[in-house]
Amino acid sequence: MIKKYPLFLLLFTLFVQAQAPKKPNSNEIYEAIQKLNFLGKVLYVAAHPDDENTRLITYFANHYHAETAYLSLTRGDGGQNLIGPELREKLGAIRTQELLAARNIDGGNQFFTRANDFGYSKEPNETFSIWNKEQVLEDVIQVMETFQPDIVINRFNHRTPGTTHGHHTASAILSLEAYNKLSTKPSRVFFNTSWWFYGSEEAFEKADKSNLLTFNANVYYPLKGKSNHEIAALSRSQHKCQGFGATGSRGSETEYLELLKGSLPNASNIFEGIDTSWNKIKNGATIGQILNKIEVNFDFKNPSNHIPELVKAYLLIQKLDDSYWKTTKTNQISKIIEACSGLYLEAITSTEKATKNETITINFEAINRSNSNVKLLNISILNQNKKTENKVLLNNEKVNFEEKNFKIPNSIEYTNLFWLKEKPTVGMYQVSNKSIRILPEEKLQFPVIFSIEIEGTKIDFVKNLVYKKNDPEKGETYIPFSVLPEVTSEIVNKVSIFNNNEPKEIIVKLKSNKENSKGTAKLILDSSWKVEPKEIPFSIASKNEEKTILFKVFPPKNESSTDFSVEINTNTEKHQLECVEIKYDHIPKQTILQPSEGKLVKLDIQIKGKNIGYLIGAGDEVGKNLENIGYQITYINPHEISVENLNKFDAVILGIRAFNTIEELKFKNKELFQYVSNGGNLIVQYNTTNGLLTKEVAPYELVISRDRVTNEKAKITFLNPNHPVLNAPNKITTKDFENWIQEQGLYYPNKWSTSFTPILSAADEGENQKEGALLIAKHGKGNYIYTGLSFFRELPEGVSGAYRLLANLISLDK
Secondary structure, three states: OOOOOOHHHHHHOOOOOOOOOOOOOHHHHHHHHHHHOOOOEEEEEEOOOOOOOHHHHHHHHHOOOOEEEEEEOOOOOOOOOOOOOOOHHHHHHHHHHHHHHHHHHHOOEEEEOOEOOOOOOOOHHHHHHHOOHHHHHHHHHHHHHHHOOOEEEEOOOOOOOOOOOHHHHHHHHHHHHHHHHOOOOOOEEEEOOOHHHHOOHHHHHHOOOOOEEEEEOOOEEOOOOEEHHHHHHHHHOOOHHHOOOOOOOOOOOEEEEEEEEOOOOOOOOOOOOOOOOHHHOOOOHHHHHHHHHHHHOOOOOOHHHHHHHHHHHHHHHOOOOOHHHHHHHHHHHHHHHHHHOOOEEEEEEOOOEEOOOOEEEEEEEEEEOOOOOEEEEEEEEOOOEEEEEEEEOOEOOOEEEEEEEEEOOOOOOOOOOHHHOOOOOOOEOOOOOOOOOOOOOOOOOOEEEEEEEEOOEEEEEEEEOEEEEEEOOOEEEEEEOEEOOOEEEEEOOOEEEEOOOOOEEEEEEEEEOOOOEEEEEEEEOOOOOEEEOOOEEEEEOOOOOEEEEEEEEEOOOOOEEEEEEEEEEOOOOEEOEEEEEEOOOOOOOEEEEEEOEEEEEEOOOOOOOOEEEEEOOOOOOHHHHHHOOOOEEEEOOHHHOOHHHHOOOOEEEEOOOHHHHOOOHHHHHHHHHHHHHOOOEEEEOOOOOOOOOOOOOOOOOEEEEEEEEOOOOOOOEEOOOOOHHHOOOOOOOHHHHOOOOOOOEEEEEEEEOOOEEEOEEEOOOOOOOEOOOEEEEEEOOEEEEEEOEOHHHHHHHOOHHHHHHHHHHHHOOO
C-alpha cells in the first residue's frame, strides 16, 4: 500500500486543488510571516457548513494572525441543495469543498468529525440517539489535541436544548465535554452570543453583559484593501448550494463572546495572559529574534533578500524538542521560503484519469525566480520512484523534464472521498484510519516530493499529481488526477417501479477508463425477480467511451421491493462500483466511487392524468421519478408560464423552493392560479420562510412556517379519511407512510384560509399535532395543493407510499 503521510503534514501542506496553485505576492508573504510569529490558536465549533461566524474566523486569522480553525461536526449531508440535484453524501461532498473555499478566503483551517448529518433534529438527545455520541466526542477531542487551541469558541448555547436545531446544541455540549476530558486544556472557552439568542434586540439590550467580551471586529486591513466583514462576506458567499451569498460592510460592528471557561481578558487582547510569542517554546527565543527582525524590516520589493535568515530559522526549528510546534512551524516557514524564492514546482499528468498498472507520462516543472542558491536534488513519485536530478536552478530559468513510462502501482487505492470508502450508518461515517478522520479531505493522495537545496539546506516540498489543460473559456484549468477501475457501471433509473406484471428494461451504462476494456456485466438481485440475460459480455475500444446494455427484469406477482446491483468482471477486476463526478465551477471536481445499486419495486398503483408540467425549483428529481411510473413530464421554462401553455397539462407541479428561487413567480403566480381555476391541479412543494419572492404562494391565505415533523416514523392521522385524495385511484393507508427516510416533511404552513382542507396530522414526540403537511383547496374548477411532505427525498429512494400518494394528488378529480 502507498505510505500515508503523518497527520500534521496532511493538515498543513499547501493546498493543491483544482484551482491554480497559490502564488503569494509580497503582502501575502508578509502576512504569512506575521502568522509565523504568532503562536496562538483559536478553534470555532459548530454543527454544519455555514453555521460558522466567518466574521470572527476572519478577525482572528487576520487581525491577530492566529491559527484559526473551524470544526464543523458534520459535512451538511442532510440539507437541501439550491444549485443542483445532489443530496445526502453528494451534497456533503459539495459542502465540504465550499467550506474549504471559504477558509481559503478568510485564512482559517477546517476540521470535521465522523458525524453524519441525518437531517433536522429538534433537540440534542434525539441527535445523540442517532449519532454515536462517544465516537463524535472522541473526534472532537482528537481535533482539540491535534490543533491545540488556546481559545475555543462555541457558536451555540449548550444550556438551551430545544430552542434550535438539535445538532447545534449538541455541538456546544460536545465541545465542553471534550474540554473537560483534555489533559492540557485551552485557556478560555467562549459562547459566541448575539441578540438572536435573546429573542430580540430589545431583550439583549436589557441583558446582563458583565460576563461578555465586547469588541469591534470590523477592522480595516490596508494590505488587503478590505474591511474584516468584506472578507467575511466573500467567505460566507462560498456556501453557494445553500444560497448564502453575503454583502460586505464597512465601519465598526460589535461581536459578543460570553466567557464559559477561564478568565475574562481585556477586550483589546483576547489572548491576554497567554504567551503567543516564540518564548513559549523551549529554545524558541532565538528563532523569534530572527523572525521578528524579518517582520520589522520586511523587504516588500524583494522578499528573497530574507531567504538566508529564513533558512537559519528553519534549521533552528528542526532542532526543537516540541514535536508539535516543530511540525507546525516547519510547514509554515517552508511555504514562506518557497514563496520568497519565487519557487514554482508542479507535476502534471498526461491524462485526467488512469487505472491501476496503466503507464502514464508525468511532466515536471521547476523554476527559481530569485538570486538565491537553489538546486533540485531529486523527486520522489508516490513514495516509490526517486528521480535524481542535481540540477542547479538559476534565476528565472525554467527547467522542464518528464517521466514517460510511470506505471500506476497496483497497490494504490482507487480515488474516492475517504469518508465514503466504508459503509456508513444513518448517524455516522466509518473511517478506520484515525489519522485522517478529522480532516476535510486527503490532500496528498498522489504525493510528489521535490527535494530542494536552498542556500545549502535541503527542504522537501510536497505537491500532488494533477492534470492541467487549457480551457477555451477558462484558460489554465487544474483538475484532480484520479485512479479508477477499468470499467464502472451506472444504472440509468435508480428506481424502477413495476405497476403490473409486465417486464421492464433496466438500462445500464458502462464507462471504460482504459483502452480496449473487455469483460461481462450481470445484475445481482433477489431470486423472486427474474432477469434476462444472466450476463452480458462487453468490449469497449476507447478510453472514456460509454456503452449501454439492457437487461429485461420480470417482477414477482405480489407487491415487493428489493435492492439490486451491477457486477462487473474483467480479467483483473471484479466489483460493483459506479463513478460519480460532481462538477461545479466554484469547487474542484469531486470523484465518488459508490456501489452501483438500484431498487426494484412491484407496486399496486393506478395513475390518471398522465400529462404533467414540472417547474424545477431549487433542484430535485421528482419529475424524473414520476417518468418512472408512466407519466409524461414536460419541464416548463419559467419565461413561458402562461395560462395558454399550462392548460394542456393534467397537473402542474412546482419543484422544491420554487417560490424562493424562481423570480418569475413574483408575477406569474397569477397565471398558475388561473390555470387552477380553469380546471387544472397545481401541486406546490415546500418553500422556506426565508427569502420568499412573494407572499402570494396560493390563491387564498396561506402562511408558511418552520413547522416540520422530523421523525419519519411519526404516527399519521387522517383528518379527512373520506377525502378523494386518500381514496382514488389508490386507497391510502397508514402503511403508505412506512419506510420513509430522514423526515416526513418540513416548512409546513401553520395558518391558512378556510378554503383549505387539511388532510394529514402528525407530530414529533412531545409536540402538538401539525396539520399543515398536505392542504387542498378547490379553486374554480381545479385544485390547489400545498404540501411540505418530503417527496423529493422519498421518491428517489423508491418509497412506494410516496408514489401512491403523489399519484392521487395528480389524479384528483380526474
